[in-house]
Amino acid sequence: DAGVTQSPTHLIKTRGQQVTLRCSPKSGHDTVSWYQQALGQGPQFIFQYYEEEERQRGNFPDRFSGHQFPNYSSELNVNALLLGDSALYLCASTLGGSGDEQFFGPGTRLTVL
Amino acid sequence: AQSVSQHNHHVILSEAASLELGCNYSYGGTVNLFWYVQYPGQHLQLLLKYFSGDPLVKGIKGFEAEFIKSKFSFNLRKPSVQWSDTAEYFCAVIKDTDKLIFGTGTRLQVFP
Numbered sequence: 001d002a003g004v005t006q007s008p009t010h011l012i013k014t015r016g017q018q019v020t021l022r023c024s025p026k027s028g029h030d031t032v033s034w035y036q037q038a039l040g041q042g043p044q045f046i047f048q049y050y051e052e053e054e055r056q057r058g059n060f061p062d063r064f065s066g067h068q069f070p071n072y073s074s075e076l077n078v079n080a081l082l083l084g085d086s087a088l089y090l091c092a093s094t095l096g097g098s099g100d101e102q103f104f105g106p107g108t109r110l111t112v113l
Numbered sequence: 114a115q116s117v118s119q120h121n122h123h124v125i126l127s128e129a130a131s132l133e134l135g136c137n138y139s140y141g142g143t144v145n146l147f148w149y150v151q152y153p154g155q156h157l158q159l160l161l162k163y164f165s166g167d168p169l170v171k172g173i174k175g176f177e178a179e180f181i182k183s184k185f186s187f188n189l190r191k192p193s194v195q196w197s198d199t200a201e202y203f204c205a206v207i208k209d210t211d212k213l214i215f216g217t218g219t220r221l222q223v224f225p
Contacts, residue, residue, distance in 0.1 A: 042215035104157040
């Protein structure tokens with residue numbers, strides 16, 4: 001049983017570019033959340049997807065958008081990249097509405113030059 | 114603002130020393146509480162969680178945490194740390210939804 005998987009592992013982009021990160025949830029999970037973890041900080045909630053809809057959103061600009069597919073996998077898109085977007089992007093999955101443990105993927109390390 | 118606070122940013126211990134990491138949250142009402150650990154080069158994984166019931170919860174690898182409602186605290190403890198406990202530790206809260214609010218983390222270094 002695969003856990004949460006993310007791709008790619010690492011990514012280097014330049015300012016102004018756009019990036020798409022991908023996540024497959026743990027088997028049986030229907031809810032995917034995305035977090036941004038800057039160096040030396042705790043993960044910050046970006047948004048959450050359930051039933052292909054954005055259910056809730058953290059304090060991130062509209063440059064950050066996402067999508068959830070019928071198989072529950074998800075994408076995170078970031079437009080007009082800034083240097084400050086450099087971080088580890090984590091995907092977590094859970095069974096919606098349970099308030100239970102979220103299982104995290106290994107993350108995608110994004111570097112913006 | 115509502116938040117999760119971890120007051121110990123960096124803790125250095127020798128093996129066999131006792132560990133206590135503080136966590137305070139500022140949310141009223143019912144919350145679900147978690148401690149996650151991030152070992153070097155690995156992804157976040159759950160150490161333990163508290164939803165209700167016995168306020169002293171036991172997790173993996175000999176860790177335990179105590180929920181004190183009156184103090185809005187959920188401190189993590191381990192009687193005797195090992196070198197392999199070197200990691201970053203995050204306290205987190207869920208209130209009402211599946212949105213995890215994390216503290217800033219505590220970096221633990223254990224020396225043999």
